[in-house]
Amino acid sequence: xxxxxxxxxxxxxxxxxxxxxxxxxxxxxxxxxxxxxxxxxxxxxxxxxxxxxxxxxxxxxxxxxxxxxxxxxxxxxxxxxxxxxxxxxxxxxxxxxxxxxxxxxxxxxxxxxxxxxxxxxxxxxxxxxxxxxxxxxxxxxxxxxxxxxxxxxxxxxxxxxxxxxxxxxxxxxxxxxxxxxxxxxxxxxxxxxxxxxxxxxxxxxxxxxxxxxxxxxxxxxxxxxxxxxxxxxxxxxxxxxxxxxxxxxxxxxxxxxxxxxxxxxxxxxxxxxxxxxxxxxxxxxxxxxxxxxxxxxxxxxxxxxxxxxxxxxxxxxxxxxxxxxxxxxxxxxxxxxxxxxxxxxxxxxxxxxxxxxxxxxxxxxxxxxxxxxxxxxxxxxxxxxxxxxxxxxxxxxxxxxxxxxxxx
Numbered sequence: 497x498x499x500x501x502x503x504x505x506x507x508x509x510x511x512x513x514x515x516x517x518x519x520x521x522x523x524x525x526x527x528x529x530x531x532x533x534x535x536x537x538x539x540x541x542x543x544x545x546x547x548x549x550x551x552x553x554x555x556x557x558x559x560x561x562x563x564x565x566x567x568x569x570x571x572x573x574x575x576x577x578x579x580x581x582x583x584x585x586x587x588x589x590x591x592x593x594x595x596x597x598x599x600x601x602x603x604x605x606x607x608x609x610x611x612x613x614x615x616x617x618x619x620x621x622x623x624x625x626x627x628x629x630x631x632x633x634x635x636x637x638x639x640x641x642x643x644x645x646x647x648x649x650x651x652x653x654x655x656x657x658x659x660x661x662x663x664x665x666x667x668x669x670x671x672x673x674x675x676x677x678x679x680x681x682x683x684x685x686x687x688x689x690x691x692x693x694x695x696x697x698x699x700x701x702x703x704x705x706x707x708x709x710x711x712x713x714x715x716x717x718x719x720x721x722x723x724x725x726x727x728x729x730x731x732x733x734x735x736x737x738x739x740x741x742x743x744x745x746x747x748x749x750x751x752x753x754x755x756x757x758x759x760x761x762x763x764x765x766x767x768x769x770x771x772x773x774x775x776x777x778x779x780x781x782x783x784x785x786x787x788x789x790x791x792x793x794x795x796x797x798x799x800x801x802x803x804x805x806x807x808x809x810x811x812x813x814x815x816x817x818x819x820x821x822x823x824x825x826x827x828x829x830x831x832x833x834x835x836x837x838x839x840x841x842x843x844x845x846x847x848x849x850x851x852x853x854x855x856x857x858x859x860x861x862x863x864x865x866x867x868x869x870x871x872x873x874x875x876x877x878x879x880x881x882x883x884x885x886x887x888x889x890x891x892x893x894x895x896x897x898x899x900x901x902x903x904x
Contacts (some may be wrong), residue, residue, distance in 0.1 A: 499529040501602035503593070503613035504752065506556070506580070508536040509732055510768040511808045512608050514791075515627060515683055517546055518705030519606070520732035522896030528903075533596050538732070538769040546707070551600060554592040559585040563650040567742060567827040570638040571631075571672040572651040574828070575611055577742070580652035580671070588661055590616050597622065605904055607677070611656075614674040614694040619663035625899050626677030629807050630689035631831055633680070633697065634672045637690075639827040679902045681895055685885055688811065688835050698898060701889025702811035710790035712797060716764055719784075719797075724761045724870055727789075728752045731806055734773045742826045745804040746773050747847055747855045751800055751823065753777060755862035761870075764794065792816060800869050802862070803827030810836050814882035819875030821865045823847060824858055840878035843869055 502520055505511040513534060520530040531549040534540065543550045543795040559579025568574035579585045581774060589612040597605070598619055608627040617624040620895045629794040630636040635745055638645060656674075657667045668674060680697045682689050691697060711717070733746040749765065749772075754761050757780035765779065779785055791808075795816040805824030810832040813820040820842040826831035830846070837844040843865040847855035867876045890897075 497527050497528065498603045498900075499601065500531075500604050500606050500903075501551075501600055502530060502532045502609045503605055503610045504534055504539075505611070505837055506534060506536055507607045508538050508735065508770070509806070510538055510542055510875055511731070511806045513539040513542050514705070514808050515549065515608050515703045516606065517542070518703050518892035519627070519899065520548060521546070521705070522892050523725055523899065525895065526900060528900070531600055531602070533593075541769045542630070548619055551596050554588075554595060556592070557585055561585075567640065569640050569645045569649045569827070571675075571696075572653055572670060573649050574639065575656075575671050576650045576652045578611070580611065581650070581655055583655050583658060586612070586652075586655060587662075589748075590659060590663075592620075594620065604899070606899065607675075608683075609675070611671060611674055614677075615656075615660065615663065615665070615844045618665055618674075620903040623902070624680065625679045625902060626675050627681045627683055627700075627703070628697075629684055629832075630682060630691050631661045631828060632672055632675050633682070633691060633695070634670050634676065635691050635695045636672075637831075637889055641831065647815055679898065680823065681898065683807070683895075685810065685882075685889060686838060687882060687885065688814075688832075689800070690835075696817065697734060700895045700898070701886045701891045702814055702815055703806070703892050703895065704815055705892055706790040706792050707731065712789060712793050713786055715784055716742055716786070716789065716794070716797065719762045719764075725762045725797055726752075726756060726761050726800040726866060727794050727803075728756075728763055728765045729768070729791075729801060729803040729809055730765070731768045731804050731809070732770050733767055733776070744855075745825045746776070747857050748802065748804050748825065749825045749855035751862045753780060754859045755784065756780070756866065757864065759866070761866075764789065764798070766787065766794070789889065800866060802866065805833040807832050810842075811886065812837075814841050814879045816887050817883050818881040819869040819879050820861065821845065821869055823862070825855065836882075839882055841875060842879075842884055843875075 559582040822833035
């Protein structure tokens with residue numbers, strides 16, 4: 497039997513643990529040992545719900561070098577926002593991960609979007625399995641692939657290379673080169689996560705899962721079956737309240753409250769174990785709020801989903817044959833949203849940014865596009881076609897089989 501450590505970027509969202517947990521559970525069934533490392537509030541709560549071990553990490557500092565406030569163009573730019581232009585911060589993150597790996601002594605690292613874990617796995621000679629979406633792979637497109645990238649985009653590559661040199665590792669040209677594992681799995685299908693033909697990856701389809709005994713709260717299960725149900729999923733409304741950041745999804749919630757308050761629909765609002773922001777307005781009578789709902793059950797119950805464009809949310813709609821209105825809150829999410837929209841399973845609303853980079857969403861556009869996906873059957877039909885393809889790839893069970901095969 498093997499010992500697996502699941503790592504990921506430290507961010508207070510459920511997308512990355514939701515991608516990893518189902519695979520870990522499959523490996524547990526096969527008799528292997530697994531552990532995670534993410535002490536952020538929402539991921540830690542989800543791991544606790546599944547009774548999965550979550551290893552402690554040293555006290556983390558806050559980066560002192562950050563780029564100007566703008567949408568990240570590629571992964572080099574994205575990791576600048578994560579603090580990787582600050583050499584001391586990056587080194588501390590890597591040394592903290594070394595402590596975790598040294599203490600747990602895994603046979604294999606299974607990572608999803610965790611730059612420092614990928615660096616340290618190589619430095620410590622640990623086999624690496626990467627679970628990615630196409631935008632995180634060096635052969636993928638930039639996060640903003642629908643525009644020409646300007647020449648002056650910030651990069652953290654020089655700082656990353658200095659840390660790599662300290663560990664005796666080869667230097668890189670792009671940070672996402674570090675994401676390529678000894679085995680690289682793509683948590684999507686070629687339609688949603690395109691890569692050039694011949695790229696050394698295995699598509700496993702979206703990793704979507706919920707507890708076998710999951711059920712919807714009684715107030716949702718008892719909703720009127722004759723009236724449409726809209727699931728509004730914002731994920732993290734505010735990352736650093738009260739400050740506004742590029743990934744905040746509070747605008748999704750605010751726009752939906754204003755747009756759907758007087759519509760003849762039932763709205764379920766959830767935030768993924770995150771509290772409503774302090775400046776949120778009161779909820780209308782036709783809204784139900786739950787911090788967390790089981791995603792597949794909720795999507796199956798809904799007639800439409802309005803969400804922030806996260807990769808997991810973008811795949812959940814097609815997987816459950818549910819059309820969506822997507823309001824992406826930063827560039828990686830817009831990439832996901834554009835692909836699902838191009839496949840005909842969703843409508844896209846691009847937030848407008850003012851001079852201070854604060855986002856604004858047209859209430860009228862939200863109302864009109866929700867009505868559109870509810871009334872036109874083509875959206876649900878297209879979602880069903882994509883979902884049928886997704887289910888052919890095997891998901892978490894296939895990922896676990898491939899990882900176990902790799903371990904042997």
